[in-house]
Amino acid sequence: MIFDISVNASETEVPDLKIICHKIESEGIVSAYEDYIFEIENNSEYSIIQPQWSYLLPLKGGGKAEIATSDDVTFTIPVVKDRSKYSITADYIIEGTITLNCMVNGMEKSATYELHLDLKPKIISYSEIVKTANETKTTYSIDFTVRYTGKDYLRVGVREDYSPFLEIETVEEPYVAHVHRNGINTFDYAWVILSVENEYGKDEVIITLEKWDGNTGMDNNLMEESSCGLADAFSVKVYSKTGKYIMWAKDKNELKRLTPDVYILQLCDGKDVCYKTIKYMCL
Incomplete structure (x- = not known):
């Protein structure tokens, strides 16, 4: 029409x-x-x-x-x-x-x-993808935030180059979803497929993950400035580096109580909408 x-x-x-x-x-x-x-x-x-x-x-x-x-x-x-x-x-x-x-x-x-x-569903946006390599740097995990409408869950698939398998999982976090996937081969290309579907239609976004050749640093690697932007957040959702939900810190001083480690943070605005995902090192 x-x-x-x-x-x-x-x-x-x-x-x-x-x-x-x-x-x-x-x-x-x-x-x-x-x-x-x-x-x-x-x-x-x-x-x-x-x-x-x-x-x-x-x-x-x-x-x-x-x-x-x-x-x-x-x-x-x-x-x-x-x-x-x-x-x-x-x-x-x-x-x-x-x-x-x-x-x-x-x-x-x-x-x-x-x-x-x-009435058709829509994937509105996704944040910068944070990558974390394992100890041997042979695989890595990804963390990022997706905003979408039209359904109360999001399907996320990952397919690696030279592999016929598409591993799909459902993230049951309505409208703002935290995506965590691990075990992605660092030496091949990979694709992340975001999909949301309802009775009126379907929307899909495909994200290409570049391979890591071993000579350059991992994209989005943890830096000393990992807390950049944290001061502007009204609240913070905290996940472990393996993607397990820990807490929603309404007061950012609560982060000081975390055990020393690397964490994944979702920064939220005054309406509790998560707008950015970062790595955070608690010393």
Whole structure:
């Protein structure tokens, strides 16, 4: 299905008044499994008063359901729940509408924003991959964080060069998953396959791991600056170097109680979303 995007999704019928969302790209296709915050871009010299927001979704039997309203300057729409109620296109899209009515300089103004809510799952991003070699440097382990939507578990496969086997495991950590795999041959290429699937579709990402020739350092090797970025984290998830979960440190001073060793840390922001994976040496 081809959407008419000749007009930018952020534009409305009022030239000096726009509905915008910094999280959404211009085509207006978004995940149905995330919430979004909308704002008013006011290009006039007058203040906006009495804003009234409305968020509508089309019902399967016809008509529309009002999902959320607000009289605030910003507007948050929730994730789509009970998807069976709504009209879904052949491409598994729910087409929603956000409407803003307000007063500007004593005149009634309005703006709309068309949303294309995608029900298919999506792998949003993955962090830098941390590699840790074994003592003989013949194999190594990997640790990294994956953000995804549309399902509450992630499938991770690893295939090495010259091997017909694809080893797949399931990581049952909804939406933000910590991936740990070990025993990867340092002298061959390997591929990590990330996969998430639901009743509407499937998304897959393939990551190539370069071979290690023995003459150069291991990619992402532990350095003295391994705590780089730790000061900016609101909280930290702690794993052993073998990938075993240890604790979630809300106070970073808790790291001082760890037994001296190498650990894998997931750095989390103020919303408890993990955004980076690092190695950490506790001395």
